[in-house]
Amino acid sequence: MHRFANPARFLKIARPLTGWLFWPGLLLLLAGSACGLFVTPADYLQGQTVRILYIHVPAAWLGMGGWSGIAIAALMQLVWKHPLAAVAGRAIAAPGALFTAICLMTGSIWGRPTWGTWWEWDGRMTSMLVLFFLYLGYIALGNASARQAQQGGVSNVTAIFGLVGAINIPIINRSVVWWNSLHQGPSITLRGSSIDGSLLWPLGLTLLGFTLLFGAIVLMRMRAILAQNKVEARMQRLARG
Amino acid sequence: MNQWAFVIAAYAVTLAGTAIVSVVSWRAMRGAEKRADQVSDRT
Amino acid sequence: MKAKHQRLILALAALVALVGAGLLAASALKDEAAYFYAPNDVRTKGVEPGKAVRLGGMVVKNSLKRAADGVTIRFDVTDGKATVPATFSGIAPDLFKEGSGVVAEGSFDAKGTFVATNLLAKHDERYMPRELEGMNYNESTHEMKAER
Numbered sequence: 001m002h003r004f005a006n007p008a009r010f011l012k013i014a015r016p017l018t019g020w021l022f023w024p025g026l027l028l029l030l031a032g033s034a035c036g037l038f039v040t041p042a043d044y045l046q047g048q049t050v051r052i053l054y055i056h057v058p059a060a061w062l063g064m065g066g067w068s069g070i071a072i073a074a075l076m077q078l079v080w081k082h083p084l085a086a087v088a089g090r091a092i093a094a095p096g097a098l099f100t101a102i103c104l105m106t107g108s109i110w111g112r113p114t115w116g117t118w119w120e121w122d123g124r125m126t127s128m129l130v131l132f133f134l135y136l137g138y139i140a141l142g143n144a145s146a147r148q149a150q151q152g153g154v155s156n157v158t159a160i161f162g163l164v165g166a167i168n169i170p171i172i173n174r175s176v177v178w179w180n181s182l183h184q185g186p187s188i189t190l191r192g193s194s195i196d197g198s199l200l201w202p203l204g205l206t207l208l209g210f211t212l213l214f215g216a217i218v219l220m221r222m223r224a225i226l227a228q229n230k231v232e233a234r235m236q237r238l239a240r241g
Numbered sequence: 242m243n244q245w246a247f248v249i250a251a252y253a254v255t256l257a258g259t260a261i262v263s264v265v266s267w268r269a270m271r272g273a274e275k276r277a278d279q280v281s282d283r284t
Numbered sequence: 285m286k287a288k289h290q291r292l293i294l295a296l297a298a299l300v301a302l303v304g305a306g307l308l309a310a311s312a313l314k315d316e317a318a319y320f321y322a323p324n325d326v327r328t329k330g331v332e333p334g335k336a337v338r339l340g341g342m343v344v345k346n347s348l349k350r351a352a353d354g355v356t357i358r359f360d361v362t363d364g365k366a367t368v369p370a371t372f373s374g375i376a377p378d379l380f381k382e383g384s385g386v387v388a389e390g391s392f393d394a395k396g397t398f399v400a401t402n403l404l405a406k407h408d409e410r411y412m413p414r415e416l417e418g419m420n421y422n423e424s425t426h427e428m429k430a431e432r
Contacts, residue, residue, distance in 0.1 A: 022263075029259075033252065033256075037248070037252070047244050048244040048245055048248055049244045049247055049248060051248045052247070052248055052251040052252075055251060055252060055255040056251070059255065094262070095262050095266075098258055098262050099258075101258070102254060102255050102258050102259075105251075105254050106251040106254060106255060109247050109250050109251045109254070110247065110251065112247065113244055113247050210259075213259065213263070216263075217262060217263060217266050220266040220267055220269070220270040221266050221269070221270070223270045223273070223274065224266070224269040224270040224272075224273040224274075225273075227270070227273035227274040227276065227277035228273045228276075228277075230277040230280070230281070231273070231276050231277050231280050234280040234281070235280075
């Protein structure tokens, strides 16, 4: 577990990995978007607006996956005191919040022509909005307590907040099953997919592409924090003479 | 309204947001690593 | 016991308590957080006339009728267990059609007809190209079979 605790060893892997994740990710998401826009057929009911699926679903996945990452990092920080976990949590927060916002916005744009409304307070939408506010709270708490925190990561209090907030993730996932909602039920389950294969395949490309890109962004933000730590440590040593 | 207008708006929002966070993160990383290299050169 | 193990047990215990509390709260919310009433909920629980509620279900096939004034439509909403008649005056969303999902905002009148002030179309989790429309859909296997 602590094999990558050493920032130098982590950076040795993170430096080349950033590019390896970024460029294939970008390529895949652009290819998937192009296929989703121009290659796949229109939906029998929704027509062309079904194409929003190929970006709305990855955005939702990253928003929820990002908070899952924050929770795992928080557990590693609190239990094993892994020094890089606090940095990882801080690095995930901003892109996670962004993709949650993108999910809400694309969902709203999709809702107008299909459902006839920009926004309704149903279980899925409300719990996703709660996730966005949780991200904002995490970022604010992380920044406010950055001074007590170690090495540019989040403080332990922020990590606890990240762990507590994780309860929202299964609620989002199950919201359309537990409650009557305007949002439709899950299309892709363990039993298979109710999205026809001819419409489904670009989603695989964009899901993988956005995920790789998200990984690259998190690595970039972690590298920025680690580099800043190095500068600050040097400055302190200089100041002490 | 035309369905394509909604589709294009959704893709524009997504691609713009993704591009902005990528560029901002990359620039922050490059700046920080440059400064880090400079302080280690001084030793 | 090492401090690390103590922290692990503490964190796991807190996590279990948290998930339990969350699930409990969610199940308590089960009825309150429902976005709409299904026709069967209306039948079993009863909704007083005039109270602003949402009614959700499928528009019964061949039940959609346009009144003589040209703007009022009448249709039946069902959830497979109960059926409720509804009326609406105004512009319905494009996806509102027979055999498809609907969420209507409004209230019941004294005779038990739902008077909708706004209609939202609710679609299900199926997505497919137009060529496949009309095929039989098996809900448990997600398989499509041509209609015979």
